[in-house]
Amino acid sequence: MATIDKIDNGGAVNLSTGVLTSFIEFAKLATEIVGYRPRVQGLSDKSGGVFARGGDTAKQKQLGFQHRIEFRADIERTLNYCSRERQCYTC
Numbered sequence: 001m002a003t004i005d006k007i008d009n010g011g012a013v014n015l016s017t018g019v020l021t022s023f024i025e026f027a028k029l030a031t032e033i034v035g036y037r038p039r040v041q042g043l044s045d046k047s048g049g050v051f052a053r054g055g056d057t058a059k060q061k062q063l064g065f066q067h068r069i070e071f072r073a074d075i076e077r078t079l080n081y082c083s084r085e086r087q088c089y090t091c
Contacts, residue, residue, distance in 0.1 A: 003063040016055020017067050023051060026075075033076050 003013060027040045042051065060066070069077070 003060075003065055006063050011059075013060055013063065013065075014055055015060060015065070015067065016053075016057055017071055018055055018057040019071060020052050020054035021071065023053075025052075029072060030075055030079065033072075033079055 007013065022042075024040055024042045031038055031040070057066075
């Protein structure tokens with residue numbers, strides 16, 4: 001909310017820690033947090049696709065925003081919120 005008045009061109013700001021995280025790492029982390037330990041395996045034998053995200057923090061820094069919560073802690077908070085509020089949706 002602190003940046004809403006600073007963006008006047010309709011551009012988006014993706015919030016990120018800037019740390020490259022694979023989707024496999026994310027899946028393992030999220031399932032570990034909720035006490036479930038499935039075998040997580042990627043599909044690296046398939047062509048194309050995105051295997052990780054990291055985020056460029058330059059624009060958010062330019063707007064005066066810097067993350068204060070580490071990735072794991074934020075995933076924990078999100079999963080706890082979804083669990084309490086039943087706000088998570090599945091396909």
